[in-house]
Amino acid sequence: MDALQAEMDRRRPGQSKITTQRKEGDRIEILSGLQDGVTLGTPILMMVRNEDARSRDYDETETKYRPSHADFAYDQKYGIRALSGGGRASARETVGRVAAGALAKQILRERFGVEIVGYVEQIHELRATVDPTHVSLGDVEATPVRCPDPQMAEKMIALIEETRKKGDSLGGVVECVARGVPTGWGEPVFDKLEADLAKAVMSLPACKGFEIGSGFAGTKMTGAQHNDPFIPAEGSARTTTNYSGGIQGGISNGMPIVLRGAFKPTATIVQEQQTVTTEFQPTTISGKGRHDPCVLPRAVPMVEAMVALVLIDHALRQKAIS
Amino acid sequence: MDALQAEMDRRRPGQSKITTQRKEGDRIEILSGLQDGVTLGTPILMMVRNEDARSRDYDETETKYRPSHADFAYDQKYGIRALSGGGRASARETVGRVAAGALAKQILRERFGVEIVGYVEQIHELRATVDPTHVSLGDVEATPVRCPDPQMAEKMIALIEETRKKGDSLGGVVECVARGVPTGWGEPVFDKLEADLAKAVMSLPACKGFEIGSGFAGTKMTGAQHNDPFIPAEGSARTTTNYSGGIQGGISNGMPIVLRGAFKPTATIVQEQQTVTTEFQPTTISGKGRHDPCVLPRAVPMVEAMVALVLIDHALRQKAIS
């Protein structure tokens, strides 16, 4: 339970001056599946009430479409839209993902020896240098920006502060490593491990890109450079490089799984922008809600959670057939 | 039926000197669901027999693990592995995707007015300039490399030839646009349209990365630059830029859907490489099968097929609720 709440607090807004100032308590109430702190094997229902939604902050959005938000698309799809805080398109829905992911991480660690560490690798043009094989949770949590490269972290924090003052916002890249995943997780053809990871990470708000292993950079290598040579290792094999990112043919090969998610700059900005009313008349809008100028630090536990949920699913599938 | 076979021929190896020389006929036999050329509404079973698998070509793979292939991972998962041509990890399985996708494309075009065009945007360091809003199938098919930028296409072909002679291989990027997708396709939270597209494309062999709209490049923009301003358009709205790639909050917004898949260089190369035997002893291996030095041209119809399959699924979901 404590581990769970700690994870929730990592996602929660208002953690530091570089994130949004909404004060959501994010207290978890567990409604089923636990008895005296022991799981019952049956579904665990966790509830987090939305305590600090000041719907007044969003009033203008009743009559104007915020650029690069889901308002317009929702109205087109449903003909109606939740007005307080973005409804299901609000990033607040990730609280449920992080809660479920916290449980999954715990099981993965204790039952399967899998460790998942996410971190901010890049904000805007600032790119950190991180060794995914050794980075620890402690390294990540050492700075409020969740970047384990201390020099770069400082620059990132300064840039975020500066951007906030301009009423603008920033994007970036979260990298995540899963170490200790045994060989054999993942299914051929349709439910390849990298495909399920891609769907999971791309379903996070503001995520526009996904890479596994060498990703887009790997397209500029030749096969001779990119292939990961096998060498013997304790009665099995390992590779000397890891451009494959721990997955070959959709199945884990025992090397660390390394992936990245690209997050666009936050859509809500204070600067005035061109848009239309819900009656399709030209107008302008500027954000007044308490929004993050940069979601990257809070996206770290979200990416970890999604990775954990995909891995636990494949862990159970593999257990079923072995 | 003719349209179907034409699509199969786009995927099929042996189309030109820059692709593998295996002569797979890829003739489709339709076993159910059609009566006198009319669909019955019930499942359509299409079968393509694997006519030209010379399993002798692959013999060395019985005792050695090919680097960056799925051989090792399959053996670890199943304890046994199909020896002829890679089994389910062979890219030959994509014949089924292309066949299903050809049907989906036909329905999308005729029933929903959706047009899907894929093309090679990049091979190794060579990057084409293509306008996704106007590129046509004719432009794409004008060159064997399926790159609608004629100057760049020539350079790509030359580079592939040169690489083949060196016994090496190349990767690259396929871009794909879906035009005419109405607003409202896609589901909030878990089955976001971009998430389903990511899973579909990332499940293709050799795919290591996925982007929608601005993708990774968008992380270096600020919110003020990246937000797509709305303007009035024929009783509705459109955006003046399309960094969102046609999807906002998981739901299509009526703009062209633009996405990219990153394909690593082909793993099978003629050059000698370091690896281990299936008994985990060090050894070397060099490819002897007839493999593509660059899968990108053949990946184009595969990406189109996966996009079509995701879109038809969401088209039907939307029909169900509207």
Add this chain to the structure above:
Amino acid sequence: MDALQAEMDRRRPGQSKITTQRKEGDRIEILSGLQDGVTLGTPILMMVRNEDARSRDYDETETKYRPSHADFAYDQKYGIRALSGGGRASARETVGRVAAGALAKQILRERFGVEIVGYVEQIHELRATVDPTHVSLGDVEATPVRCPDPQMAEKMIALIEETRKKGDSLGGVVECVARGVPTGWGEPVFDKLEADLAKAVMSLPACKGFEIGSGFAGTKMTGAQHNDPFIPAEGSARTTTNYSGGIQGGISNGMPIVLRGAFKPTATIVQEQQTVTTEFQPTTISGKGRHDPCVLPRAVPMVEAMVALVLIDHALRQKAIS
């Protein structure tokens, strides 16, 4: 909302002297999906808190397995079991089914013109005479036993009272009719409409049998007797008999869908019974909780709910393809 709560009240214990005397308020709290009484198109989360679980009533069950209850099976499956009120094996979980079914019934009625009426057809040896083509909700609710045959209803009530005094319990049959289902709902082969209905009804607590149309009685007829002759009807066709129960080959044929669920006598009885302790020593047990001597009246809204949920699912599938 009022319609919803009314439906909940039909399922709720403590409605009359023939049902259990637990006083569960069953007040629905709606947590998402509604705004000012209008649905948003996004998921509707309804919560009903379990207000009157006196776990003391069940204390003996910590150390003894109740005959024909799920206690033993749960312990064998999970190695642990919820001790208060049966956990997920408690019939209290049906509150969620009835709530969802109430919504489904409303949509089926208003959007598709489908009317669903369930009723008690049989309790123990007492079998009512009911015409499924004309029976109304009013007829059903006219007696606390929910049997629209008034003479038989009185006998049933008397038998339930008498059985309660003996500390014993009774089973019976719920029949349910869905009128106005259009032709064409249901999928060939695997998701046949009758198969989905069977799964839905058989998933209710205490249900041991399912029939559609002629059911088991139909096995004693010949084909010449059992076949439903078609006759012309308003530009289409109808059948003169309805042994098929409104479904042919898994697909609705426009006639009323008539089905039955068999419910065993309640397992919890006051009479002393032979059993074992959780240490597998012989012992005896007698029920002390406030349990129904006969669940049939309360099973009526549950069966209706399950039928409604299956029908709405197939209604949407059919909409998707037509």
Add this chain to the structure above:
Amino acid sequence: MDALQAEMDRRRPGQSKITTQRKEGDRIEILSGLQDGVTLGTPILMMVRNEDARSRDYDETETKYRPSHADFAYDQKYGIRALSGGGRASARETVGRVAAGALAKQILRERFGVEIVGYVEQIHELRATVDPTHVSLGDVEATPVRCPDPQMAEKMIALIEETRKKGDSLGGVVECVARGVPTGWGEPVFDKLEADLAKAVMSLPACKGFEIGSGFAGTKMTGAQHNDPFIPAEGSARTTTNYSGGIQGGISNGMPIVLRGAFKPTATIVQEQQTVTTEFQPTTISGKGRHDPCVLPRAVPMVEAMVALVLIDHALRQKAIS
């Protein structure tokens, strides 16, 4: 492979004079998943070509709806219908179920010690006496009617012959027992073991009813009669009666699983029947195809197959979590 083909031959028409005289060879061709007789862990594709469909036999059905067949419902759903032999509504589709079930039975027997035996319990008014705890495959196959009660089997065969001569048809009940199922298979609430079994059996052609354990007869017992008392048994518990049919609360309790499926009399009969044309004009029709006067003997391997497929699914689910 031999075991597989033997199972196919049990389902196949033309086995004896009491079944249809179509000569379908039902030879299985295995297209994937096997290498030198050993499974690869990847999907096994089995194909059986439809060798003896004489579509001429069915010609009248192009213009007339056969009573209690799916013709009318398919036309209403799809607006078009396969004309040769009933298309997907033909019982020929069960060949795939039996093939998959044969594999499942083999795995259940060898890996889990589960034995599945089905048999004809009733034809028309003739009801056999069978002990589900001891009946063997040999007993069942001893007569062409697959009824392990020899006296009753003779009467059944005589009745079928007589009915065939009259151009009429018969229904009946298949009972099936699964012995050796360990405790703990099945999921609470929605995927209860009995619910999944009900769906599987009810998806077979001509099936109109399903029972588990005491079924409909159990509704006429009281709780004191119906509850299965637990007694100690080898460090665990068993019940002295088995009215629960081996499942309590959706989860197997280690006792034999006993279930029944009710099959209506075959719809195709030689006698003339009233119906309508596809233009909805009154007409008459009489069956001319080579149809079974009674499908019960051939339904036995179908029921066994469906039970096996459900059990293997739950076996794997349980393996995943234990």
